[in-house]
Amino acid sequence: MSNDCHFFFAGNLCARFRGTVITIVSLTFAFNRQALPLQTDFYVAGAHCHLSTNSVDVLQSVWRWRGPNLVGSRSLEMEIIVDPRLDTAAKRPAYFRGSGHLVFGFLPPGSFVIYDLLRKYVRAVLSAEAARDDSFWKTLFIPITIGIVGTTVGVVPLHCACLERNGNGLLIAGDSGAGKSTLTAALTKRGLALISDDWTYFSKDQSTLVAHGLFSPIKLLPDAVQFFQELRELRPAISLNGEIAYEVDPARFVGSQVKNASRPSWIFFLERTSDPGCHFVCCPPASIRGFFEKNAERLPDELVDARAFRTTIIRTLSVLPSWILRTGESPQRTSEAIDHFILETKYATA
Amino acid sequence: MQPLEFSHYSDPLDLLRRFIQTPMKATYRLDGARVGVETNDCALLPELPVDADLTGPCALEWKLIRDADSPGFLEPPMFLTSATLTVVAMGTACLLGLDHETHKLFAFIGTDIDAPTFREYLVPFLCRLTKDALSGDPLGCFVSWSHNSAHV
Numbered sequence: 415m416s417n418d419c420h421f422f423f424a425g426n427l428c429a430r431f432r433g434t435v436i437t438i439v440s441l442t443f444a445f446n447r448q449a450l451p452l453q454t455d456f457y458v459a460g461a462h463c464h465l466s467t468n469s470v471d472v473l474q475s476v477w478r479w480r481g482p483n484l485v486g487s488r489s490l491e492m493e494i495i496v497d498p499r500l501d502t503a504a505k506r507p508a509y510f511r512g513s514g515h516l517v518f519g520f521l522p523p524g525s526f527v528i529y530d531l532l533r534k535y536v537r538a539v540l541s542a543e544a545a546r547d548d549s550f551w552k553t554l555f556i557p558i559t560i561g562i563v564g565t566t567v568g569v570v571p572l573h574c575a576c577l578e579r580n581g582n583g584l585l586i587a588g589d590s591g592a593g594k595s596t597l598t599a600a601l602t603k604r605g606l607a608l609i610s611d612d613w614t615y616f617s618k619d620q621s622t623l624v625a626h627g628l629f630s631p632i633k634l635l636p637d638a639v640q641f642f643q644e645l646r647e648l649r650p651a652i653s654l655n656g657e658i659a660y661e662v663d664p665a666r667f668v669g670s671q672v673k674n675a676s677r678p679s680w681i682f683f684l685e686r687t688s689d690p691g692c693h694f695v696c697c698p699p700a701s702i703r704g705f706f707e708k709n710a711e712r713l714p715d716e717l718v719d720a721r722a723f724r725t726t727i728i729r730t731l732s733v734l735p736s737w738i739l740r741t742g743e744s745p746q747r748t749s750e751a752i753d754h755f756i757l758e759t760k761y762a763t764a
Numbered sequence: 765m766q767p768l769e770f771s772h773y774s775d776p777l778d779l780l781r782r783f784i785q786t787p788m789k790a791t792y793r794l795d796g797a798r799v800g801v802e803t804n805d806c807a808l809l810p811e812l813p814v815d816a817d818l819t820g821p822c823a824l825e826w827k828l829i830r831d832a833d834s835p836g837f838l839e840p841p842m843f844l845t846s847a848t849l850t851v852v853a854m855g856t857a858c859l860l861g862l863d864h865e866t867h868k869l870f871a872f873i874g875t876d877i878d879a880p881t882f883r884e885y886l887v888p889f890l891c892r893l894t895k896d897a898l899s900g901d902p903l904g905c906f907v908s909w910s911h912n913s914a915h916v
Contacts, residue, residue, distance in 0.1 A: 445846040493846075509856050511834075512780035513827060513870040516861050518851055528844060528851050528861075537846060562780075712777045 441500070443539050445493050455488075457481040459560050459569045459626035460617035460675075463536075464488045469496035471545040479556075489567035492536045492559075500524040500541040508554065508654055510562075515716045517562050521554055523547070529559070531566045531717055553661070554654070557628050560615055565713065565720040569626070570616045570727040573709050576609035576625045576676060577601050579756060583625050583676035585614065585734075587705060588684035593745060596638045597684060597752075599667075600745035604753055607671040608632070608664045616678075616727045623730050625678045631661040641745050642667075680756060681736040692741045692751035699732035706731065735759070773832070781872070784829050791815040794891060797823040797898055805830035807879055810887045824894050827870040834859075834874035838881065850893065858886065864897055 450466035456479035457463070465476060472494050502524035510519030515532040524541030536559055544550045561571050574587040575598040584606070586594050595611055602608045610627030617624050633653055638660065639645040644667060645660050653659045665672050683697055683705065706728045713721045737755075741748045773784050786802040793799075793815040800822035803809060808828040839855030850862045860871035869890070877886070 440841050440843065442843040443845070445844070506856070509834075510780055511831070511859055511872045512782045513829070513861070514782065514866075514868070516849070516863065516870070517780055518853070518859060518861060520853070520856065526842065526844065526853055528849065530849065533848065535846075537844065537849075539842075539844065710777070711779070712775070712783055714782055 459615035463490045465492045467494040475551045496545045498542045576614040577606040578676040583678035585681045592684045596745040600749035602670040634660040683738045694737045697736040702732040800825040803828040831872045
């Protein structure tokens, strides 16, 4: 019987086949120090991860995030077993479920991850293919891990994009479908450095807010092709949330600078309107708090500290200069308006 | 009687489905230990000896969640264990986790898992996990699988 067979116990067949099938194809993984002799430390979005593994491929894959072992500062323990027996033939999409402080699920290709948010552990079994796949680490494993665990280890994921102009971080927020990603792509084409597109990860360095990105691709919906002719050469694909979209590497597509962190200075809430022009309206702190709280993932009672930390981050964000940007213009014209607006605002402030 | 709408759970801020309500509750006696079960589908209340004594804490609590968006049939189980957790994945049709310190077990069970499969396969499996956890031998279940299989 092959490893990827599906079995279904029904009626009398159940007792006859149960044991045999399971003996042949079940896998057991025990996480302990003996099984994971290789160790390293790395840093993602301000979180310090201590990694134990049995695979050199895993060590090489986290190389880009490597950092010194700062004793006592660890915020996350990560244990990863790589096993070539894990089946990569079955094209199972990413699938996660949780209860209380535990979250677990399947991650393609052929991998399974467990998150313990109270004990701040990540344990995973990866296929050999996943372990050495750069795209798996950059676009799936690390963003999902920080997205799920982040708030418990001092990194709050919030739904907004982040760019940087002359050392000042600029956040683009707004409801789904408002056009944040196309505007982000247009702003990077004007020379702003990209920190993040869909999700930005916030931590505190002393009392200063830091916005982190994870080098994730920019996700553009198919209609963005009317604004970016370059997309005609690419093919949209089904993204993690099931949407059909272009996922483009910003460095290649836009050719602009990509940075991993910035200090946010301004927030723009994007609203589409049918009226022509771009209009900037001051946004009060209460509205900013309301927006981010309303769009934040629900957290269970066990994670009361994480909830409190997220509230602190949102309150800190809410005192930044913020505007609602109502636009009926193309992403290019809107990005031009933002660029001029922040320039004028800086002069006015100065 | 109004059918339970476990098939319509949708909350964009709860993509992990941590907040699915499990209003149906029962308490059972399993090898002398009280085991509490809560679920969102009465078909997942197991046919086990009910505990008549309604006082006192449960030694272990099961939370069985019928998940309409977990398709497919049972696949060969994959066991992952550590000092604090045991997780068993049988494809997306059944994912279960047991926290040995909080004494809580939860399982997401897909709609394709019918009553005979639940009764004849999953309930014995959950009972075995529970007994091993309460006896302080969380790995016993794995040994049990090999042992049973060898004698089929």
